[in-house]
Amino acid sequence: MADTTATTSGTEVPSHQGGNAFPPFDTTTYASQIFWLTVTFVLLLVVMWRLGVRGIGGNIEARKGRIAGDLEAAEGHRKNADKASADYDTALAQARARAHALAEENRQHIQAEIDGAKARAEAAAQETMSQAEARIQATRAEAKAHVGEAAAAAAVAIVARLTGDSVSAEDAAAALGSR
Secondary structure, three states, rough: OOOOOOOOOOOOOOOOOOOOOOOOHOOOHHHHHHHHHHHHHHHHHHHHHHHHHHHHHHHHHHHHHHHHHHHHHHHHHHHHHHHHHHHHHHHHHHHHHHHHHHHHHHHHHHHHHHHHHHHHHHHHHHHHHHHHHHHHHHHHHHHHHHHHHHHHHHHHHHHHHHHOOEEEEEEHHHHOOOO
């Protein structure tokens, strides 16, 4: 079957019934469009003003209150931290003073022990030195006696060798002792 509708061939735009222009672009309806645009804008503005601004204002006030509360809490925490820092510094100063006092006390105690040990060591050294000097004197006296005997014996031997005479040890000691 064949199609009974007429087709047009070409590039013509078919005409519309009831007007040629698209309704929003029709210049005869501009006045009513502007009126309804204004009414709709004002209506939406009032609705947004009543609902949105009140909600935003409430949020802003709540935020201001929360910020003020946070600032007060921060100030309180800062004061607490300053007080804790001052308490810490005081405790640290007291601990340092106590440590210095203990150190000084220990230093004095150790110095007293050192002085006592030094005195005991000096006394022991003095005693040992006195004993050593006494031994030296005894050894010196013994050595002098032996030297005198040896000198007398040497004198007897020298006289006997040089002169051929014999001299007694007592005479030689007496001759050496007179000098």
